[in-house]
Amino acid sequence: MRNQLMVLAVASGLALTGCATDPNTGEQRLNKAAIGTLAGAAGGAVISKATGGGSTGRDAAIGAALGTGVGYYMERQAKQLEQQMAGTGVVVTPNANGNIDLVMPGNITFSFDNATLSSSFKPTLDKLASTMNQYNQNSITIAGHTDSKGSASYNQGLSRDRAYSVADYLTARGVASSRINVVAYGQSRPIADNNTEYGRQQNRRVELTVNAPNSVR
Structure with a gap:
């Protein structure tokens, strides 16, 4: 007692x-x-x-x-990311688990039905990579998602390729690949109604989670 x-x-x-x-x-x-x-x-x-x-x-x-x-x-990391991502279309949300979620809508990251990063989005990823290198105690999970148009197997591959495009870009900017885990969900985790164009646009996204470390050095 x-x-x-x-x-x-x-x-x-x-x-x-x-x-x-x-x-x-x-x-x-x-x-x-x-x-x-x-x-x-x-x-x-x-x-x-x-x-x-x-x-x-x-x-x-x-x-x-x-x-x-x-x-x-x-x-501190969340505040810095919120400042950096302001006005870019990327939504930064600290979550209840102590991690930080970043949602990157498909309309600003990739062309339709394509896994090549839009050149206009690369400066945003440059800022993100800079912060990830500054706060280098975190692991990072990058998840790809699509809408429900097309076959499930095709969308699974597209979501994987898009997630890897983001991961590869961050790695090329100095973020250690050992810190990054890539997952692909295809059309299986919608956050909006796939029966509307607006909903499908919300579902086409890459989500990046900055995971809280067990301790900091």
Whole structure:
């Protein structure tokens, strides 16, 4: 019981510094650094208990400090990406898992039924590569998606080729290929109605996820 209270005290003390007031609703919310603090504290305590440690509170504090580092690292990265991608058509969204999602619509990345990157989109990818090289502790998942026009097998291949086009471009700009994982979903994961042109346009996309690291060096 004493150790549990220590964990709560450590996590709460560090997390309170990460609280902010939403200017629109007036509600208190936690930023990424605070979320990382809580997750790190809990993780440190669990590891300590699992390994028979007698210093759960200390280990929670260590875990919380590490979590704060990851949260702050991701928060700074998200802000930089949001600034860089402003006005490009790429949507940047920090998600609940602590990762950062970037949605690249097909109308700005590729010509219709083509996996060759549009020359007008390459400066945007140059900015992205620069940030990925600056924040080099993350792994990156690049997923290709299509609308439902054409056969499922054809769309699967097209989505794969488009995802690899983005991956290859980032690699050519210095992002280590070992950090990048490419997946292809074809038409299987629509986010809009494929019965309308607008919906199909939304479904033709490449999604890039910047995955939060376990720790930062």
